[in-house]
Amino acid sequence: MDYVGYVDEVNRFRVSGWVADRDDWKKSLRVDILVEGQVLNVVKAAIFRPKLDELDPDATGSYSFNVHFSNPLSMYQQQEVLVRVTGSNFYLTQDQSEIKAISPDPTVSVLRPVAPVLLTTMGRTGSTAVMASLAQHPNIVVAGTRPFEIELGCYYAYALRTHVANADHEKSLATDRITAGENKYQIGFNPYFRKGHGEVFKNPMVLDHFMTNRLPARLATAFREIILDYYEEVARDQAIDYPIFFAEKTLPERDSRLGIRYMFPKTKEILLIRDLRDVVCSARSSNGSAFDRVMDATKSAARNLQTIDAARNDSVMLLKYEDFVLDNARTVGRLFGYLGLAPIVSDQDGMSTLFATHATSVTPAASIGRWKKDLTAEQRKRCEEFNPFLDQFGYEI
Template sequence: MDYVGYVDEVTRFCVAGWVADRDDWKRSVSVDVLVGGQGRGVVRADISRAKLDELHPEATGRYAFRVHFPNPLSMYEQQEVSVRVTGSSFYLTQDQPVIDAIAPDPAVSVLRPMAPVLLTTMGRTGSTAVMASLAQHPNIVVAGTRPFEVELGCYYAYALRTHVANADHEKSLATDRITAGENKYHIGFNPYFRKGHAEVFKNPMVLDHFMTNRLPARLASAFREIILDYYEEVARDQAIDYPIFFAEKTLPERDSRLGIRYMFPKAKEILLIRDLRDVVCSARSSNGSAFDRVMEATKGAARQLQIIDSAKHPRVMLLKYEDFVLDNARSIGRLFGFLGLAPTASDQDGMTALFATHATSATPAASIGRWRNDLTAEQRQRCEELNPFLNHFGYEI
């Protein structure tokens, strides 16, 4: 086969271009989209585009493609994107195969003292009990009451991603629709951050540098100050005289965590884990979800938790739910030692009271190993799919 084609656009959200088979102009071919050499999608190049029908007397013009990533590529890591004709070794030509990660700007101050403590976990792992312990410390600000669901850092992490995203005129916002009525309560990716608008500058790379360096640093600075202003008001309202940290829960989703770390380089993170078989039992008791659905959600979150732990980041501490329940005083000591704070007394009475209103087991101790009685033999066998996680974190199988 004799292919010809070009990648016109590569962003963290989509890839677009065209390709044709010069040996058979009447057919449309499929292409593989690869990120870091790994396949991320297959799409048929059969969209009609003007002028492509002028390539050859037999050309149909139906050679274009556009594919959107189900999950946008992270803007905190460099991404190498390529497009290959399916079943071949032919790679389409492209000017910019590498998408740069956004970069911190050393001119933007990050010296304001208060930083976040992230409690990263999935649901039903005892995160509310750990947050309650954090909230008792005189140097930590926690907004709201149990179950402590204020996640301002996560909100602004996603806002940051939206504001520095490449334009998407099809799924997000077009330049001529900014003032349209349907956008009154919705603003999409900036429509001027697109390859065509790079021509505003004599050097087209100026726009790219602005998007990946200056803009994210400015937004991160502004969002950081807004978040800190909010928690300073919460601290004042709670009569906390010396707030050193504020604490929030977060799921192990990459862009929210990395976005918060981009805004707060001094952030510390508590990775809270629990025997996934007990997580499955608790989730089903809490919301009545079907076993298969809970299993799939649990496996997805577990993979992310393993990735975080495997990175061995010096500002991440691993905390097991079982240790927190069975040896609370020691766990509290480790936790506050990790944060560089003086420990507080263990609050067993408070934990017991919390279980009475929020948990799905009668007592903290009864929540450990409950899977042996709560699951059927068939369900326990299905739980063997969780063994990679259980092995990684040293749980008995």
């Protein structure tokens, strides 16, 4: 028996990896999941994974495992998690085995971003290129790499909405189901925030005041600090000494945008738009979706963008994709001016590389007006449904 294997991931909720016997590639092995030396699970490593079938001419590729703990490991205790081939002393190779307990961290740096730059748009509008421009600025923190889709603000905006919602015992948690097995990996609306539990307070308006005022304010403060802590770490990792903003994308959905603005009153928002007919062409080229499906999704997002534009104030800047492509230097300069930041010389070589790997047309300029040749006469006729949007933003009709 000549075992080989690796633990890909280990955390409080699951363990995953793969293992095989080089003396018998046809066999799928069983593994023991040990927590603090005790066998907690025994599972067969028999899930097929691409590339593993290339390890040997006889390899089947069915050597992977993915174990979810029925009861997540405690966050309050440090624990060692190991994986061993059942009936042997062979332990799979792993980079990490210790799961640390949570602990307080009293340190808070003053060198943190103060507010987000929110890039609000739909898909296929050049948002990745705009985010790349923002990421070049020494005072803006952008997490990750292309396509820059870390949306921590959106996540906590929806978490905020969930935590301040009225109880719903039919679609969410009920008081007698909090500890049920299916709820160990999710949390719903607080089951005690309903009139049925109003007897807790003599004055029934007390609970209403708590949910409407005190609770959202407390959560917003906590979530805001968590987001800023995250971007402080990102800034330190990227050697950004003076972060002023962090930048994230978001779709033009009400609760995500307003939730982020509630947590960050100084939010700066960029409303990125593009000729919807070109959006349709790009979306179809990118993912091969049917024309009717792309039309429906585009119309829905467009209505939201129109609504945001109609209520636009000094905290929202309108940015056209076409201006960004055809007059990049001036447009990017205007963008940084809106943010109150010093202009920079953008990395055009990097932008060209980004376009080459992410775009669906030969050149940036060729992506403008492509609908005239890419769409059939019937499809162009259907796109007249976009006329209210096109007219509002000054596009050719």
